[in-house]
Amino acid sequence: MDLDGPMIHFQNVSKEYDNQSALHDITLSVEKGEMAFLTGPSGSGKTTMLKLVYLAEMPDHGSITIAGKEATSLGESGIPLIRRHIGVVFQDFRLLDNRNVFENVALALRIRGIAEREIKTRVADSLKTVNLRHKADSYPRQLSGGEQQRVVIARAVVAEPTVLLADEPTGNLDPETAEGVMRTFKDIHAKGTTILIATHNRELFRNSGKRVFRLNAGNLVGVEVC
Amino acid sequence: MASPYAFRLALQSLSKDFWINLLSMLTIFAGLFIISLSFFIFYNIDAATRNLPEKFSLVVYLEDNLPKEKVDEVIASVRSRREVASVKYISKEDAFRELKATLKNSQYVLEGIDDNPLPDSLEVKLRRDAMGSEPVRKFAETTRKIPGVSEVDYGEKFLSTLHDIRNGMRTAGILLAAILSTGIIFVCYSTVKILFYRRNDEIETFKLLGATKGFVRAPFLIEGAAIGTTGGLTCLIALYLLHHVVILRIGASVPVFKTLLFPANIFLSLPLVGMFLGISGAAIALGRLKY
Numbered sequence: 001m002d003l004d005g006p007m008i009h010f011q012n013v014s015k016e017y018d019n020q021s022a023l024h025d026i027t028l029s030v031e032k033g034e035m036a037f038l039t040g041p042s043g044s045g046k047t048t049m050l051k052l053v054y055l056a057e058m059p060d061h062g063s064i065t066i067a068g069k070e071a072t073s074l075g076e077s078g079i080p081l082i083r084r085h086i087g088v089v090f091q092d093f094r095l096l097d098n099r100n101v102f103e104n105v106a107l108a109l110r111i112r113g114i115a116e117r118e119i120k121t122r123v124a125d126s127l128k129t130v131n132l133r134h135k136a137d138s139y140p141r142q143l144s145g146g147e148q149q150r151v152v153i154a155r156a157v158v159a160e161p162t163v164l165l166a167d168e169p170t171g172n173l174d175p176e177t178a179e180g181v182m183r184t185f186k187d188i189h190a191k192g193t194t195i196l197i198a199t200h201n202r203e204l205f206r207n208s209g210k211r212v213f214r215l216n217a218g219n220l221v222g223v224e225v226c
Numbered sequence: 227m228a229s230p231y232a233f234r235l236a237l238q239s240l241s242k243d244f245w246i247n248l249l250s251m252l253t254i255f256a257g258l259f260i261i262s263l264s265f266f267i268f269y270n271i272d273a274a275t276r277n278l279p280e281k282f283s284l285v286v287y288l289e290d291n292l293p294k295e296k297v298d299e300v301i302a303s304v305r306s307r308r309e310v311a312s313v314k315y316i317s318k319e320d321a322f323r324e325l326k327a328t329l330k331n332s333q334y335v336l337e338g339i340d341d342n343p344l345p346d347s348l349e350v351k352l353r354r355d356a357m358g359s360e361p362v363r364k365f366a367e368t369t370r371k372i373p374g375v376s377e378v379d380y381g382e383k384f385l386s387t388l389h390d391i392r393n394g395m396r397t398a399g400i401l402l403a404a405i406l407s408t409g410i411i412f413v414c415y416s417t418v419k420i421l422f423y424r425r426n427d428e429i430e431t432f433k434l435l436g437a438t439k440g441f442v443r444a445p446f447l448i449e450g451a452a453i454g455t456t457g458g459l460t461c462l463i464a465l466y467l468l469h470h471v472v473i474l475r476i477g478a479s480v481p482v483f484k485t486l487l488f489p490a491n492i493f494l495s496l497p498l499v500g501m502f503l504g505i506s507g508a509a510i511a512l513g514r515l516k517y
Binding site for chain 2: 054056076077080081083084086088090094096098107108110111112113116155
């Protein structure tokens with residue numbers, strides 16, 4: 001992994017689904033340690049961009065570099081290794097209903113082969129970060145939407161990724177909970193993690209001083225500092 | 227090497243999808259049981275017929291009035307053959323005496339026979355490895371050409387029938403085992419495929435979190451091994467029960483059952499055979515699945 005250059009770099013990236021353009025000729029970079037936002041209306045390509053970063057999709061044209069690694073040239077065995085450097089807060093949470101909160105968060109570490117003793121400490125710390133230590137034994141269906149969102153954040157950061165991606169992390173949350181979630185992201189960012197948040201909620205980046213990439217119908221229509 | 231977590235996932239799946247796993251295990255048990263039972267029958271028939279050739283011998287008839295030196299030459303010539311285990315000379319007088327003893331209750335058969343009509347002969351026993359129907363036929367043919375030999379007699383029909391029965395049984399056994407083993411592998415293949423599809427969402431999440439193929443596959447391979455091993459173990463227990471409870475009990479009233487041999491050493495490998503078939507089925511399923 002090359003951690004000196006940009007963490008995420010898109011060069012003339014295009015992506016189509018069933019001959020419909022989802023992204024068109026996108027070129028952008030997110031620097032190491034930067035916290036940036038992707039915004040645009042529904043269907044503008046925000047989720048597709050994030051999927052391309054965590055390699056759930058591959059571009060039809062152009063190249064994507066994650067921490068210096070060219071994603072399109074990675075073999076099947078290389079993809080998991082890149083994903084281990086990326087934490088993702090999925091829009092649909094992707095929590096496992098048959099596992100409690102502790103096990104859901106611990107999964108990210110078990111996949112990385114971390115020892116059981118270390119898992120206990122790190123999961124506890126991660127749950128503490130999102131103020132959910134007391135819910136470790138609860139199951140996802142027993143939690144509110146906001147709590148589930150925070151569990152997903154805990155799972156995304158527990159392995160201390162170099163890049164954190166969040167897809168509409170406050171989508172279904174009330175303003176107070178959303179503010180709490182954003183505070184958590186800022187704390188994580190303060191530790192040096194590169195963060196890219198996709199959102200259509202302008203309140204999240206207003207007066208933040210962070211770069212915002214604006215997408216519309218699959219095109220990058222502007223980059224500004226808000 | 228599978229991690230303890232892979233074993234934990236496999237155990238969770240075994241209990242969560244208990245009925246599917248139980249059904250697969252019982253199918254594997256049934257397949258292995260039929261194979262084992264066929265093997266048991268073949269093993270006993272084979273053991274019963276294995277010693278028959280030892281009682282088998284060829285009779286080499288010598289020409290009439292062959293001088294003693296010539297007889298010795300024929301004996302030496304036959305004895306020098308690699309296939310021969312023993313050679314016994316039977317003079318015509320001994321043969322006639324034996325015939326009379328055999329027919330002592332039917333003396334009328336020999337009435338009117340004053341001269342001994344029987345020739346001198348050699349009783350030849352062959353080594354076990356030369357007992358096939360073809361080697362015996364060849365041996366008889368070459369022996370017939372030795373000067374002083376008038377005829378060679380042996381149970382050609384008996385030998386070739388025995389040979390055919392054993393070969394037929396072996397082929398049928400191998401075919402049955404191959405078909406049922408393929409069936410067992412297919413059961414494990416289908417089970418793992420069903421379990422895999424049932425956990426598709428979970429596996430997708432594993433992958434998105436950075437799981438390697440090995441991490442995803444390990445619990446399924448363990449599950450396949452567990453189902454196969456349990457099927458094999460159940461089969462082993464069932465065979466022991468069948469032998470000790472059923473066959474030995476019947477043997478108390480029907481003595482022939484007591485003579486049946488139980489190949490315990492071979493049957494002890496059944497759990498391993500089950501495990502191998504289970505892992506094979508799981509591996510084929512995982513190799514064919516797109517994920």
